[in-house]
Amino acid sequence: MNLTTTLMTILSTTLVYAAPLIFTALGGTFSERSGIVNVGLEGMMIVGAFSSSVFTLNFAHTFGDATPWISLLVGGAFGCLFSALHAVATVSFRADHIISGTVLNMMAPALCVFLTRIFYDGKGQTPEIDQGLGTKTIPFLVNIPFFGKVFFTQTSLVAWFAIIVAVICWYILYRTGFGLRLRSVGENPAAADTLGINVYKYRYIGVLISGFLGGLGGAVMAQSITLSFSISTISGQGFMALAAMIFGKWNPLGAMGAAVFFGLAQSLPIIGAYIPGLAGVNSVWFQIAPYLITIIVLVLFLGKSVGPAADGENYIKSK
Amino acid sequence: MTEKFVEMRHITKKFGQFKANDDISLSVHKGEILALLGENGAGKSTLMGMLSGLLETTSGEILINGKEVKMKNPREAKDYGIGMVHQHFMLIPAFTVLENIILGDEPIKRGGRIDYSGAEKRIKELSARYQLDIDIHAKVLDITVGMQQRVEIMKALYREANIFIFDEPTAALTPQEIDQLMKIFRALADEGKSIIFITHKLKEIKETADRCVVIRNGRVIDTVEVKDATEEHLAEMMVGRKLRNSVEKKQVDQDKLVLDVKKLNVEKNGWLGVKNLDIQVHTGEIVGVAGIDGNGQTELIEAITGMRKIKSGSIEIKGKHYENKPVRQITEAGVGYIPEDRQTVGLILPLTLAENLSLKNYYQKPANKSGVLNYQYINEHGRQLISDYDIRSQNEQVAVGSLSGGNQQKVVVARELASDPDLLIAANPTRGVDVGAIEYIHEMINNERNSGKAVLLVSFELDEILKLSDRIVVMHAGEIVGEIDPKDTSAQELGLMMAGKKVQANTQEAVK
Numbered sequence: 087m088n089l090t091t092t093l094m095t096i097l098s099t100t101l102v103y104a105a106p107l108i109f110t111a112l113g114g115t116f117s118e119r120s121g122i123v124n125v126g127l128e129g130m131m132i133v134g135a136f137s138s139s140v141f142t143l144n145f146a147h148t149f150g151d152a153t154p155w156i157s158l159l160v161g162g163a164f165g166c167l168f169s170a171l172h173a174v175a176t177v178s179f180r181a182d183h184i185i186s187g188t189v190l191n192m193m194a195p196a197l198c199v200f201l202t203r204i205f206y207d208g209k210g211q212t213p214e215i216d217q218g219l220g221t222k223t224i225p226f227l228v229n230i231p232f233f234g235k236v237f238f239t240q241t242s243l244v245a246w247f248a249i250i251v252a253v254i255c256w257y258i259l260y261r262t263g264f265g266l267r268l269r270s271v272g273e274n275p276a277a278a279d280t281l282g283i284n285v286y287k288y289r290y291i292g293v294l295i296s297g298f299l300g301g302l303g304g305a306v307m308a309q310s311i312t313l314s315f316s317i318s319t320i321s322g323q324g325f326m327a328l329a330a331m332i333f334g335k336w337n338p339l340g341a342m343g344a345a346v347f348f349g350l351a352q353s354l355p356i357i358g359a360y361i362p363g364l365a366g367v368n369s370v371w372f373q374i375a376p377y378l379i380t381i382i383v384l385v386l387f388l389g390k391s392v393g394p395a396a397d398g399e400n401y402i403k404s405k
Numbered sequence: 406m407t408e409k410f411v412e413m414r415h416i417t418k419k420f421g422q423f424k425a426n427d428d429i430s431l432s433v434h435k436g437e438i439l440a441l442l443g444e445n446g447a448g449k450s451t452l453m454g455m456l457s458g459l460l461e462t463t464s465g466e467i468l469i470n471g472k473e474v475k476m477k478n479p480r481e482a483k484d485y486g487i488g489m490v491h492q493h494f495m496l497i498p499a500f501t502v503l504e505n506i507i508l509g510d511e512p513i514k515r516g517g518r519i520d521y522s523g524a525e526k527r528i529k530e531l532s533a534r535y536q537l538d539i540d541i542h543a544k545v546l547d548i549t550v551g552m553q554q555r556v557e558i559m560k561a562l563y564r565e566a567n568i569f570i571f572d573e574p575t576a577a578l579t580p581q582e583i584d585q586l587m588k589i590f591r592a593l594a595d596e597g598k599s600i601i602f603i604t605h606k607l608k609e610i611k612e613t614a615d616r617c618v619v620i621r622n623g624r625v626i627d628t629v630e631v632k633d634a635t636e637e638h639l640a641e642m643m644v645g646r647k648l649r650n651s652v653e654k655k656q657v658d659q660d661k662l663v664l665d666v667k668k669l670n671v672e673k674n675g676w677l678g679v680k681n682l683d684i685q686v687h688t689g690e691i692v693g694v695a696g697i698d699g700n701g702q703t704e705l706i707e708a709i710t711g712m713r714k715i716k717s718g719s720i721e722i723k724g725k726h727y728e729n730k731p732v733r734q735i736t737e738a739g740v741g742y743i744p745e746d747r748q749t750v751g752l753i754l755p756l757t758l759a760e761n762l763s764l765k766n767y768y769q770k771p772a773n774k775s776g777v778l779n780y781q782y783i784n785e786h787g788r789q790l791i792s793d794y795d796i797r798s799q800n801e802q803v804a805v806g807s808l809s810g811g812n813q814q815k816v817v818v819a820r821e822l823a824s825d826p827d828l829l830i831a832a833n834p835t836r837g838v839d840v841g842a843i844e845y846i847h848e849m850i851n852n853e854r855n856s857g858k859a860v861l862l863v864s865f866e867l868d869e870i871l872k873l874s875d876r877i878v879v880m881h882a883g884e885i886v887g888e889i890d891p892k893d894t895s896a897q898e899l900g901l902m903m904a905g906k907k908v909q910a911n912t913q914e915a916v917k
Contacts, residue, residue, distance in 0.1 A: 261518050263511035270497055270508050277495035280459065281509030281560075282480025395499060 093236045096350075096357045098221060101245035104349025106131070106307040108248035110327035111334065111341040112255050113165075113299030118336055119259060120292025121272035123183035123398040126172050126190030127300045128324025133168040134161030134301030135308035136198035139315035140205065142215045154219045154309045158244075158302055165301015166294050168194065173293035177286050180400040191324070199317050211316035219244050219310040244306055251299075252342035259338060268292055272394035275401035285401050303327065322377060326352070329380045335391045344383075351376040409471070410435050410599045411456065411487075411568055416465035418451055423799045425451040427623040428465070433568065438590055438600045440614035440631070442607075442643055444841045445809030446797040448623040449603040450492070453570045456601075457489035458482030480509075488561025492572040492603075494553050498546035502539055503528065506560050531562050535592055551582035558589065569593060571602040575609060576837075587613050605643065605839040607636040621645055644841035651872060652851040657689030659875070662724075663828050663859035664709070669718035671704045677716070678704035680883040684861075686828065691850065691860040693874030693891070695867065697903050701883035702863045703745065706832050709861075710742045711735040722828060736765060741826030743817055743834045745863075747810075751817040754806030758798055759787025761805045762820050794819035795845065811842035818846055822853065829853050832863045847873060867896045879903055 110127050117124035138154075138161035146153045168190065175186040199210055206212055224238040224246075259265035268288050270278040275285045304320055312319045326348045333347075334340025355372040358364045411433045418426040425448045433439045443449045454460040456467065458476035466473050469485045476482045479489070496505050503521065506528055512520040525541060532539055537555045545553060554574065561569055575583045590600055590613050604610060610617050610631055617634065619626040619642040626642045641647055664686040671679035679701045686692045696702055707713035709720055711732040720727050722738050736742075744750040752761050763783045766772050771782045787801035796815045798808060805816055814834065821829065831850060835843040850873060854860050864870050870877055871891050878888045879902040887902050 258517075263513055263519055264517070266504060266508055266511060266519065270500070273497040273499050274495070277497055278508070280457075280479050280489065280491065280495045282478055282483060283509050392499075395497075 090232065090235050092360050094239055095360055096353075097236055098239075098241045099353040099357045100346065100350040101242045102221070102310055102349075103352040104346045105242055105245035105248045105310065106303040106323055107327045107330055107345035107348050107352075108245070108252060108303070108342050109306060110300045110303030110324060111330040111345045112248075112252055112338055113296035113303065114328055114331040115255065115259070115296075115334075115336055115338050115341050116268070116292045116299070117296035118292075118331065118397050119269050119272045119394055120289045121275060121394055121396045121399060121401070122172070122176050122289055122293050122296075123187065124172065124293070124296050124300075125184055125187035125325075125328060126169070127187075127296070127303075127327050128320060128322070129187075129190035129192075129194035130165040130169055130297050130300030131304030131307065131320045131324045131327075132194035132198055134165040134304030135312075135319045136202065136304075136315045137161050137164035137301070138305035139212045139215060139308045139319075142217075142309065143212060146216060151217070154215070154217060157309060158305045161305025161308070162298040162302035165304065166298040169293050169297020169300065172297070173290045176400065177289045177293070180402065183398050195317055195320075198315065202315060212314045215309065215313045218313050219306070242310065244310060248306075249342060252338050255338035269394065271401075272396055275396055275399075279401075279403060285403070289401075300324070300327075322380075323352075326376065326380050329384050332391055332393070333383050333387050336393050348376060348380065351379045408435060409433070410437075410469070411601075412468040412471075413452070413456065414466045414468065416452065416455060416467070417463050418448075418455060418460065419463045421799065424623050426455075429620070429623070429625050431618050431625065431628065433599045433601055435599060436594050436597050437616065438594050438602070438614045440610040440617040441601060441603045441620060442605065442610060442617050442639060443603075443620035444605060444643055444839045445811040447620045447643075449620055450572055451623075452620070453489065453572060453601065453603060456482070457487055457570055459489075483564050483566070486565065486567035487570065488564060488566030488568065489570045490554065490557040490561065490572065490574060492574075492576060494557055496545045496553055496556060499544065501542055501544055502548065502556050503541045505545055505556055506563050510564060528559060528563060531559065535562065535589065535596070537562075537589065549582075551578055551585065554578070554582075554586065555589070558593075566598070568599045568601065571600065573603055573605075575604070575606060583609070607639050607840075610639065611636060619643055640840055644844070649844065652847055653855075654851070654875070655855040657855060657857050659687045659689045661688040662686075663688055663722065664861060665719075665721040666705075666709065667719045667721075669705070669708060669720065670716040671701075671708045671713060672716050673701070673704050678883050679708065682718075682883070682885055684878060684885065686859040686861050688827075688859055689854055689857045690875040691854045691862055691873050693870040693877045694861065694863040694880055695870045695877055695899055695903055696863075696865075696880035698865050700880050700903075702832070702880055704883075705880070706742075706745075706830055706861075706863060709735075710740065710830060736824075739825075739827035741821035741824055741829045743814075743821055743829070743831040745832040745836070747813050747817050748806075752805050752813060755804055757787075757802050758791065758796070758805055758808070758816060759784045759801040761816055762787045762790050762801075762823070765820055765824050790819040790823055794822075794849075811838040814838050814846065815842060818849055822849060826853075827858055829858060829860045830863075831860065833865060834862070835864075835866070835869060867899055870899070871896065 110131055114124050114127050138157035141157040141160040142153050149156055172186050172190055175181040176183050202212055203210060221240045222243050223240055228234045228238040259269060267283050270283060271285045271288045279285050307323060308315055308319055330344035330348050331341045333344035354375050355369055358367065358372045409432045414430050416426055416429045429452055441449045455462050458479040458481055474485055503525060507524045512523050514520040528541060537559055539552055539555050539559060540548060574586060578586060594600060614631045616628060617631050618628045621643065662685060666682065666684045669679055669682045670677055694702055704713060708715045711730055714729050722740065727735050727738060748754060763772050763786060767778060772779055784801050791798060791801055794815050796819065797812050805813060834846050850860060862873055874891050876888060877891050878885045881903060
């Protein structure tokens, strides 16, 4: 294999694994920027992965090639619905954010596997999806010398889409009035309240957006990597996304960059063989790597990076 | 008089059964500076909370420009031209000054983008017109408290406010910043804006306000023209009685030694914060330690109360040694301690009043029955102290953090005096407390002395030291540079000694 092909393989595999993390990490950013800690991303991903798989299996003949793309929206919608539980618990009932998020994480796999068994004759896994998101070669861009080949041959379209979404999220959070207000309720809800900003409304929106993007992330996972839903479809990616968000300093672009890095870590078991010098290493190490790297990154950065000031604090309005 | 901008008629506000405001009426005219005077907890902030839309009235009506209005939230209040500058600034430290000013009223361009440059231009115009010096692009966490306040004023100006409400605006400002603020008040009033400012500082009222409404226990006591009123009269109306400038000192035995500190050395960040210090306190006397902040007073007190390790020397309390002993052992030896910082050392803010009042006896019977807290007793004990020490609160179940500064301090004083100490150590016991509470706390400390207890008082307030002490020692750079009788000294002489001038040494030289 020549250099171009090696780079292309590494990059496209990295992007495939990064895409779910980018979406989910962006979701986490919205929630935590509004002041609601979201450890429930894992649960939202699971719900998204499950609902999108069921949708694809049932409607593939209706929508044809577009099915997996529509299923992403379905995953997002169900993730959004599921996250409403977190929003109600934390914003309206002032529950502890970590506990509420943990409840989501415990509920999602149990619920989804239970439903899988009901829908698919007692099996704990859905049938395989015929047609996933797959990879595409992007026309025109591929003609750019060298880079075109590395970046745009047989690449994950959805990952590039995720990167564009990250830029849009950044624009929304840092350039629009909506973004300024959303961030303000995560920094100092009392101050926002005195300026007539509805703290509860913006926190609900923050959590619901995170549910949508988290569900979307889970759907991408199911539609492009596992191609079915089972208990092991989402195995820690929600937490990796959370780590990516922290590593990326609660900034959409930072979170996206960190998610790509974690994508690389996750794709190690596959691409390890292609990287010169890593070929001889026992593959067990590659399997462990993403989790180990997540922990190391969290230990190194959690204490230092400064998140929204009122992240995790409930706001009580006096009457 | 010009027309009335705002009129509040018969406003009543209840929190549960507690009447925070009781039938209050007041009005503000165009271009007028109105002071709202009252002790902490008198109901001033509650009243202004209703005018700024943060709280809803229980009954009564608010008129703006002669029309009755109902304001359900700050946004509606803003639409009526009311701008509030809170005591604890409502700013977002991580945001820039510009972002803080426009938040909630962002000018929007095509594509949903915030029009930062347009906003900047407007703010610069306003800042030139009202001479408000602000650094638009700095983050709020990097600017001074004075500038933060100017940002708050700018927030209101940006929203085209006509009525400015200031809640204790000078509490966190330096004297220079206060002067500057008073000038801004005048400038705003000259432009036809009305100002209501809440305060318990009489001097500021005399300096700037046109009229003054005095509030006590949620009721209006009187509304006066400031130029016709004296500070004494205002103070009397505020606290509801004549204030005394001195305390009554009874003749008591001062022969028994309670605290005996000898050759004490205490380290502070690697060097000696307290050097070779001797100090004695007897029964029935108040020993005042005067000195400028940071000259070893904190270390001395922390060493005596066991909060800080000593390097060498001896500390005897009632004849027994207590060097580097656990705090509880020292407490049980009969030491009461009113710490300098009530919020971080003196109280546990999220706990209830009753719990805070039991912090010294929770582990003993009857507050504790074989390891289980007896809340019936703790709450009753709390209620008793609340009434004994005149702590203003709805009940004993309120979190201490929600009380005003003066009431918080009364909680500390109540707890420490309730344990009936033989030695009371008080560090700046009236810092940030209003005049009524100051008088009360002074009385309490003097009562201890009159009942034959020993008191060690550390204060940066010379008036306090001069008023209470039987003896004054002056600390400078960790040493005691002199001892004087408060009857034979003046604030000027004390000030010189505090700056390090050894008065006694000088007299000795003169004798030679």
